[in-house]
Amino acid sequence: MSFFKKIERTISVPRFDSYRQQGGDDCEALSKYLWNIALCESLYPVLHLVEVSYRNAVHSAICASPVGPNWLINESGALYSGELKKIKEAKEALAKRQKMQTEAYLVAELSFGFWNSLLDSRYELLWRKIIKDVFPNTPRSTRTRGDLSAVMSGIRNLRNSALHHHSIWHWADLKNKHASIYDVLGWICDSSTAAAREIDRFPSVYAAGAKGYAAASKAISN
Numbered sequence: 001m002s003f004f005k006k007i008e009r010t011i012s013v014p015r016f017d018s019y020r021q022q023g024g025d026d027c028e029a030l031s032k033y034l035w036n037i038a039l040c041e042s043l044y045p046v047l048h049l050v051e052v053s054y055r056n057a058v059h060s061a062i063c064a065s066p067v068g069p070n071w072l073i074n075e076s077g078a079l080y081s082g083e084l085k086k087i088k089e090a091k092e093a094l095a096k097r098q099k100m101q102t103e104a105y106l107v108a109e110l111s112f113g114f115w116n117s118l119l120d121s122r123y124e125l126l127w128r129k130i131i132k133d134v135f136p137n138t139p140r141s142t143r144t145r146g147d148l149s150a151v152m153s154g155i156r157n158l159r160n161s162a163l164h165h166h167s168i169w170h171w172a173d174l175k176n177k178h179a180s181i182y183d184v185l186g187w188i189c190d191s192s193t194a195a196a197r198e199i200d201r202f203p204s205v206y207a208a209g210a211k212g213y214a215a216a217s218k219a220i221s222n
Contacts, residue, residue: 003221034213036169040162042202046181053192055115061130072106086114119149138187
């Protein structure tokens with residue numbers, strides 16, 4: 001069996017075919033595949049920092065608001081049914097792993113989807129109280145719950161695609177999406193932005209393009 005037949009069998013024909021869409025031979029398709037893996041991997045540090053920074057900023061701001069501390073453990077009445085359900089599920093997951101049900105553990109256990117759901121229009125009144133604390137450096141023109149919800153939704157989509165091994169190499173706005181992560185990090189905390197830039201390899205990986213992986217593709221396929 002040829003090398004590329006084995007690759008197709010391993011990653012599936014439909015997946016490998018998606019890298020042939022813009023023409024080129026099998027070696028070029030493999031280069032795009034390798035580049036996509038590298039792109040997804042290179043996004044991990046900035047996605048990590050924006051997710052952790054955002055959820056901790058939201059939690060701290062809500063604790064300091066009229067909602068009060070221990071709002072997760074107490075399943076605050078300020079939350080709607082969907083979010084309350086996710087908190088219950090997080091508590092059950094912690095219990096199964098014999099972890100204490102503390103605010104800190106719950107903050108880490110709850111998904112990025114949960115934290116993004118708090119930007120829904122249902123929580124407009126909450127955001128009027130906490131938006132300046134969560135995003136202290138946001139320009140006034142962007143400091144609305146709706147604007148921030150749209151930006152965070154785009155970041156979440158990129159996060160899910162990168163971490164679930166989807167194809168992102170062909171996204172025309174990939175550089176802009178990467179830049180939006182820095183926008184949000186800067187709005188939350190300048191220090192997080194500085195930390196991200198120290199370990200961010202995305203610019204160089206993106207600039208290399210699929211051609212940057214042509215030699216590796218030829219080497220492993222020969």
